[in-house]
Amino acid sequence: MNTIHNNTTVASNNTIDAANWLLHLSVWSLRVVCPLFIFLSPILNWTCIRIFQSRIYARSSSKWYFIFIAIFDTIYVIVTAPLLFLITLEIYILNWNIFLCKSILFFNYLSCQISAGLLACLSIDRLVATSCVSLYRRNCTTDLSKIVCLIVIFVFSIVNSHYLIGYTIDSNGYCSIRHYKWYEAIYSRLNVVYLLSYSIIPFTIIAICNLFIVISVCHNKTNMKKKYEYKKPIILSNTNHEQPITSKDTPKICEKSRKVLKFKKCPIDNNSINRNKHEMFVTIENEKMINNLLGSNADWQSHRIDHLSDKLLLNDKEPTISIEILSTSIENKQLTIPLHGERSLLTSHFSISSSSSSPSTKSQKMCVQLQITISLLVISICFIFCTLPNCISTIMIQTYTNDEHVRKFWQAMNYFSIIPLLTTHSVNLVFYYLSSNMFRERCKEYYFKKKT
Known part of the structure; x- marks a missing residue:
């Protein structure tokens, strides 16, 4: 029995040491990564804002979604990354005064939820653009997209306003929810609202819309290929018929x-x-x-x-x-x-050129819409895969509140999951640059073209 007890004790100590070592490693990873994102995120997101405000995106209803996503991604990184960096150094600025306690928590939760909500709205916009073209041309304008963005910002501001009310400095000098008993009683339910608004509902909308977008794009591409194969012999026959007339004149x-x-x-x-x-x-x-x-x-x-x-x-x-x-x-x-x-x-000649320019203009517009849709698909996939680990680790931490060893493990996983979370809110410019030739050319024109 003593041998079994000793083996159990050794295994428990090894588990504690492994959990502590993993937690220590995750803390050091945040110390290295957070300053990097504090520097990169404003620059990259400001570049996105400037490019989406250019003339080539002037008539696209999606531009305001991209612009507001970049704005609130920047807010999220600027608020969250310094907070986490100081926490790893055991500097708790939330406890300094009531203003920092309320404002930092409010903007932290608000900015990430607005980014997720706008990404879901952008997915719906792209689904309408690829599936119902006539409806999109009639109703989906830049003014409508701006109104939708403002409505999303207003709704999530109301939903997260409880952080401004419930959190305060308690008698022990900590920023917590324990000062108001009624708020402490309903906080677990409000946390469910956060998980729904940030992860479950946006994930569902984005996944369903992207699935139908891929199906619609493949279907439209097949139809265009069939039309081109049908019209090609007609154009060649008309060209051969008109050629001897011009030679006589x-x-x-x-x-x-x-x-x-x-x-x-x-x-x-x-x-x-x-x-x-x-x-x-x-x-x-x-x-x-x-x-x-x-x-x-x-x-x-x-x-x-x-x-x-x-x-x-x-x-x-x-x-x-x-x-x-x-x-x-x-x-x-x-x-x-x-x-x-x-x-x-x-x-x-001009009649032929005008008739040929109309399909080229139409194909150019379709190319613009296709590139915007591909950019959406890329950032949506990145958002889901980078945000999901943080949501899972947060749920597991709240589940294993009584088991200290398991809780330390999931706390370390939560710290590690913050790195991809900050990534998806910072480097969307890279995904836009790789997925869209139109965005790439505009970026080169602004920043890489030599001034004469």
Whole structure:
């Protein structure tokens, strides 16, 4: 029996030593990591705010969600990281005065819940954008998203207002809930509300919305691929049908390569009406090649107009100039025929380009929406996996309040789980940069492009 008792004692001591060693290691990890996040989080989140305020996201209903998420992520890290760092050094600033006790706890819980709530609203917005496009275009505007963000902030401020009321400095000088007996009695229920608003409800909404978003994006991509495969042979047949028509009109347009114009100057002076008249001939040559038909004709006309304007402005004493074109009726006919042919070709060219620009604009908008959706999926997955360990360890600490050894173990796990929690509230810029080419180009333009 003594041997069994001794073995049990040794095992218990080893467990205590392991729990203490693990707790000590978690404390030192927070001492190293917290100052790093205090420095990085404001810089990275401010960069996100600036990029999402740029012109490319001006009409996106999602921009306000990203902006407010970055704001409250910064608040959470600035409030939580210094508090934890000082606690590891056994400096308890919550006990200094009643203002720090109430305000730090209030903003700590408020900021993380608002970030989770806004991320859930952003998931709903992206689900509507990918599944119900017509409804999204009619109703989901930037003003509506701003109103939703303000409503979420107001609701969570009301929900967390009990921290401003219940927490205070007790008779022993500690920031606790024991000063008011009624608050101590209902605090366990309020803690359930915190777990629901921060973890369970947002996790459920984000997971369901992201699942349907992935299904909708894959379905839309399949439909676009089918439409492209169906329209491609039609476009090729129309191109082959129009090609011989343009080749016939080519020699007629460039048939007249040399034209002589007569300019007659008419002075306004009443005393000398018939004096100082002279004629000026300008030779205009069109030396463009036929293979660049539309570009050559457009450049030729602009060159002719500019050249004539320069000649007319040589003598600024005579404000009025009359122009007479000396050409035969046959030459006029020859000149008008290519102009009509050129106009028809230009009209057909612009009609084709306008018709082709419409799908490109539409595809560009769809590309923007797709990149925003991918960014949401990335930060949502990161939020779930980085926040879930902290929620589990918090629940386990409250469950094993009587077992000191198990409680120390879960306390160490809780300290370790704070590192990914601070990560998901600090480095969203990295996920945006890796998942969105649009965000990446804008970031390079702001911070990495050399100023000339």
